[in-house]
Amino acid sequence: MKKTFLLCSLLVYCLLLQARQNSQANPLNDIEQVFPVSPEAASLGRYGDVPVNLATGKINYTIPVYTIRIGDFQWPVYLSYNYSGLVTEQDHPMTGLGWDLIASGRITRQVRGMDDQYGNQSYKATAIIPYLQGAYDHLSGTAAYRDKQYQIYDNIANRNFDGQQDLYSINASGLGGSFVFNEKNEIVFLQHKNYKVQKNGDSFTIIDDKGITYYFTVHEIGTYQYSVGPESVNRSVPVSYLLTQVQLPNNKGSIYFEYVSGGIYRKKVYSESKTKDGATGGTPPVIVDYRESSSSQYLLKKNTIS
Incomplete structure (x- = not known):
């Protein structure tokens, strides 16, 4: 009776240990740990992913459009946003105020x-x-x-x-x-x-x-x-x-x-x-x-x- 109890306990322990290892190895478990926040918090949280010049506070953001390749050489084409506020007598380009098309x-x-x-x-x-x-x-x-x-x-x-x-x-x-x-x-x-x-x-x-x-x-x-x-x-x-x-x-x-x-x-x-x-x-x-x-x-x- 004692031997049967010990074998059952050992089997349950092994199953629990295996389940824990599988849980740690499964990357989906991290994705499933999502906790909802308020819309304001979610919106403001996006700014942490935007590169900011710590000296001036200006946002410097780029959107890739296309890349020209010749062998190992690459020539990127992208939209760049770099805006520091409205300046007197400043005119906007065809891409809009603060935006520049970097293609040539x-x-x-x-x-x-x-x-x-x-x-x-x-x-x-x-x-x-x-x-x-x-x-x-x-x-x-x-x-x-x-x-x-x-x-x-x-x-x-x-x-x-x-x-x-x-x-x-x-x-x-x-x-x-x-x-x-x-x-x-x-x-x-x-x-x-x-x-x-x-x-x-x-x-x-x-x-x-x-x-x-x-x-x-x-x-x-x-x-x-x-x-x-x-x-x-x-x-x-x-x-x-x-x-x-x-x-x-x-x-x-x-x-x-x-x-x-x-x-x-x-x-x-x-x-x-x-x-x-x-x-x-x-x-x-x-x-x-x-x-x-x-x-x-x-x-x-x-x-x-x-």
Whole structure:
């Protein structure tokens, strides 16, 4: 009787142990452990899966659309969301406010002050750069120093000379960075990049650190009207350089980008400024300035590979 009881107990113990092991090995058991929460809690819980920049609080979210493959090389096409709130004079692209279709690439030129090809650009090298580097500091506190300082500020404020370099920003898959042309017309990156950049007329060629060559040969023209008082100057310069070819090293293949015209974009921006002479004092006049601009636009038509 005792032996029968012990055998039954041992059998029940083995069955329970086997059932427990099967339960732990079954991944469906974890899926079945779902506990309902309120709709508000469920909705807010999704934000934990969205990547957020911890420094700025901006959401950076991407939606894959397609991937072009040539051997081991991949060129992703995707929608990107990066929105930090409504900004004055900001216009939305065709994909909507905060959204961008990343399918090709471009170099965007931000004209700051006047464009770098306008007027006497040597003034930066002969006056502005030496002033910023402290070439006149030995005259500090003297009338000569104040006169020199006022002359530079007045020339920039009245747009007798350009006081800023235009900013070029690169945006393409696997390629990024910003650069300017210094007073010697040399390309200088704001943050070091191991890129080789060549400018040929109104086109750019960039070779990255992997030996991949990017050609930006289609450009959008921007027309600006600088106006101070009764005088105005019209200027037309390239403001965007579109990626037309990605060439892989060792003749492994290329991706080509074809564009179609997207019409003309126009905008008018107003600004006010004052320039005060510290030596003479008085109330400076308010200079009402405005800038009218228009730009040609191109839209990506198709990608081809070879």
